[in-house]
Amino acid sequence: MYFALTEDQRDFGAAVRDFLTGKFDTEAVREVVEAATSQGEAGDGHPAALWQAMGEQGWLAVLVPEEHDGLGLGLVDAQVIARELGAGVAPGPWRGTVLAAEAIRLAGSASQQRDWLPRLAAGAAVGALALRGSTEDGWPAVEYAEVADALVVADGPGLRLLRRDEVTTRRLDSFDGTTRLASVVLADGVGEPLPGGTAEVHAELSARAAVLAAADLVGGAREALTRTVDYDRERKQFGVPVGSFQAIKHALADLHVGVTMAEHAVLYAAHALDSGPATDPDAALAVAVAKSKASDSATLVTGAMIQYHGGIGYTWEHEAHFFYKRAKRLAGTHGTADNHRARIAELTIG
Incomplete structure (x- = not known):
């Protein structure tokens, strides 16, 4: 499909x-x-x-x-x-x-x-x-x-x-x-x-809040990665673009894979909640996977954005810290990655 x-x-x-x-x-x-x-x-x-x-x-x-x-x-x-x-x-x-x-x-x-x-x-x-x-x-x-x-x-x-x-x-x-x-x-x-507030509604709102926070995280992660790749294509050391160095190419490729997985996890979690209640085990699992992956990937990518921009990435004048601080805050909102991994374990192995 x-x-x-x-x-x-x-x-x-x-x-x-x-x-x-x-x-x-x-x-x-x-x-x-x-x-x-x-x-x-x-x-x-x-x-x-x-x-x-x-x-x-x-x-x-x-x-x-x-x-x-x-x-x-x-x-x-x-x-x-x-x-x-x-x-x-x-x-x-x-x-x-x-x-x-x-x-x-x-x-x-x-x-x-x-x-x-x-x-x-x-x-x-x-x-x-x-x-x-x-x-x-x-x-x-x-x-x-x-x-x-x-x-x-x-x-x-x-x-x-x-x-x-x-x-x-x-x-x-x-x-x-x-x-x-x-x-x-x-x-x-x-x-x-x-009057309709129940435990089921609490679960629904918590799940929807987690998915929207995860979507914000993956959006920021993708933009941070795009800006980093674009910068390292232009930034030169030893007469060649930094992005041509094998270690950086491999690291950026790994980050791309992580962000892509998180993007799909968030999309599927939103689809699962549109299709059924948050109390359904499959929907609950999808939400936990999405938030944990989004939190991890956004934190890694925005941290790499600072590092791979070199000296300028550490300055207040550059926007990298906007992405990093937002990712760090949202990673702990509506459940940390560890919280959601514990939920994954509960739903899959008891």
């Missing part, structure tokens, strides 16, 4: 890539990274022009049903967008908003869906999701919690939906300047439950 993206899906990815290349390139990303400690629009890591484009071009509406002004597509389509955002090391609360909408779609009441899904799909509201990591002091390290209009958190076996004025946030420092993290403190009794 031939398994690949459709022409429409490839075109969708190309449209995202073209926008980022033309209107929000790595220099625009640098402005967000360097404003990480400032206040205001740039300081919150949420560029208005990029967010407007996400809403207008349907990037936020990809999983929202058509009856709520969405595109009604699947996770395969969503991971196409996530890959391109990873390749562009793009900031902004895209993933959190898409996942918050998924929580409301899967577990919300009809009135909650009518109230929130069209707004989240259009970019009129920002979403965030916190499924794990709660402590006595609240939820640590929630992406874009400071700007979220709708925050969905795990509430025991269920889910709870909170509005911005119902939570207290405190910005946290992060080595990855392409995102913003905040701790969240909830007052007792605030928010409203999502």
